Amino acid sequence: MKRFGVSLEDNLLVKLDNLVSKRSFPNRSQAIRFLIRRHLTVEQWEKNREVSGCLVLVYDHHRSGLQKRLTSIQHDYHHLVLCSQHVHLDHNNCMETITLKGTAIELRELADRLIAVKGIIHGELVMSVLQ
Ligand code: NI
Numbered sequence: 001m002k003r004f005g006v007s008l009e010d011n012l013l014v015k016l017d018n019l020v021s022k023r024s025f026p027n028r029s030q031a032i033r034f035l036i037r038r039h040l041t042v043e044q045w046e047k048n049r050e051v052s053g054c055l056v057l058v059y060d061h062h063r064s065g066l067q068k069r070l071t072s073i074q075h076d077y078h079h080l081v082l083c084s085q086h087v088h089l090d091h092n093n094c095m096e097t098i099t100l101k102g103t104a105i106e107l108r109e110l111a112d113r114l115i116a117v118k119g120i121i122h123g124e125l126v127m128s129v130l131q
Contacts, residue, residue: 048103048105051102051129053101053128054125054126055107055111055124058094058121070096074098074110080100080101081100082099082100085097
């Protein structure tokens, strides 16, 4: 066990002490251990967990090349794509809903690439953990 000093702003220290009492930690060190472990767990979880996901994209279909680009990117990640659905929202706007399965890091990468395509008005990825 190693000891080290931690500097905290007053208001953050109050929050830490509240956490200590709320969770009945014996001391601040135990609370900090808990927070570090939880952070690391969440980080691992986010990267490696098998998840299912749904990506929603809204875009103007008049934009040239956009649809072709979306399809091409999805083909690069075909192992993640379970299905996709296209809805014509109105005269200009389309909504594409892409159902995905894979590790969270892969889904995030694919979603980021699709959302970054020029002309995408809105993009949002929702993920849920598979039990
Ligand atoms: Ni459409």
